[in-house]
Amino acid sequence: EAGVTQFPSHSVIEKGQTVTLRCDPISGHDNLYWYRRVMGKEIKFLLHFVKESKQDESGMPNNRFLAERTGGTYSTLKVQPAELEDSGVYFCASRLAAYNEQFFGPGTRLTVL
Amino acid sequence: LAKTTQPISMDSYEGQEVNITCSHNNIATNDYITWYQQFPSQGPRFIIQGYKTKVTNEVASLFIPADRKSSTLSLPRVSLSDTAVYYCLVARSGGYNKLIFGAGTRLAVHP
Numbered sequence: 001e002a003g004v005t006q007f008p009s010h011s012v013i014e015k016g017q018t019v020t021l022r023c024d025p026i027s028g029h030d031n032l033y034w035y036r037r038v039m040g041k042e043i044k045f046l047l048h049f050v051k052e053s054k055q056d057e058s059g060m061p062n063n064r065f066l067a068e069r070t071g072g073t074y075s076t077l078k079v080q081p082a083e084l085e086d087s088g089v090y091f092c093a094s095r096l097a098a099y100n101e102q103f104f105g106p107g108t109r110l111t112v113l
Numbered sequence: 114l115a116k117t118t119q120p121i122s123m124d125s126y127e128g129q130e131v132n133i134t135c136s137h138n139n140i141a142t143n144d145y146i147t148w149y150q151q152f153p154s155q156g157p158r159f160i161i162q163g164y165k166t167k168v169t170n171e172v173a174s175l176f177i178p179a180d181r182k183s184s185t186l187s188l189p190r191v192s193l194s195d196t197a198v199y200y201c202l203v204a205r206s207g208g209y210n211k212l213i214f215g216a217g218t219r220l221a222v223h224p
Contacts, residue, residue, distance in 0.1 A: 004156070031210070033211065033212075035212070035214075042214050042215060042216055042217075043157070043212075043214040044214070045211045045212065045213065048209050048210075048211055055209055056209050056211060059211075091156045091157075093156070093212075095210060100145065100147065100162055100204065100206060100210055101147075101159040101162070102157075102159065102210070102212065103159070104155075104156025104157050104158065105156050106154070106155055106156055107154075107155075107156050
């Protein structure tokens with residue numbers, strides 16, 4: 001069974017540009033989470049989807065970040081416009097409703113120059 | 114959610130048992146304790162979870178005393194490949210299950 005996949009694995013963009021990160025959860029996992037680790041800091045929760053609905057977006061840093069999960073399958077996280085402080089590793093995780101365990105993807109390393 | 118406190122780093126040698134203790138003084142009744150492992154350039158990976166007493170799986174054991182204010186992850190006979198960061202987290206069951214990560218414990222296993 002395929003795990004959580006994220007694309008791209010790395011992205012280097014300039015300040016002011018737009019970047020879209022994609023996460024494909026494990027098939028059948030209704031719950032999808034986005035987390036990120038910025039340089040030297042701890043992994044922080046960004047938001048949580050149940051199917052296509054946002055259940056908790058309390059961790060989204062500002063309105064430059066937009067997450068979507070159309071159709072309740074894959075999710076995208078768009079940063080527009082990107083700022084230097086957005087650099088870090090963005091993780092996606094998915095979970096089956098009946099279980100607590102979250103399965104994490106390998107992350108997308110975003111570098112904003 | 115309860116804040117967790119665990120050692121920043123630990124060292125061990127191959128074949129030894131490693132115990133990592135975590136404190137979570139403000140844990141709530143419907144919170145559970147879960148541990149994740151993270152290797153460089155990978156996402157965290159679930160190891161074990163528990164609510165109280167002892168839980169054991171093929172990878173580790175988790176000991177939780179009656180007051181649930183602390184927990185101990187036990188890794189039997191570690192190998193070099195167990196070198197990683199270990200996170201102790203408290204999460205709320207029946208809810209959104211979002212994970213609040215701390216700094217974790219960086220375990221280094223030496224030959």
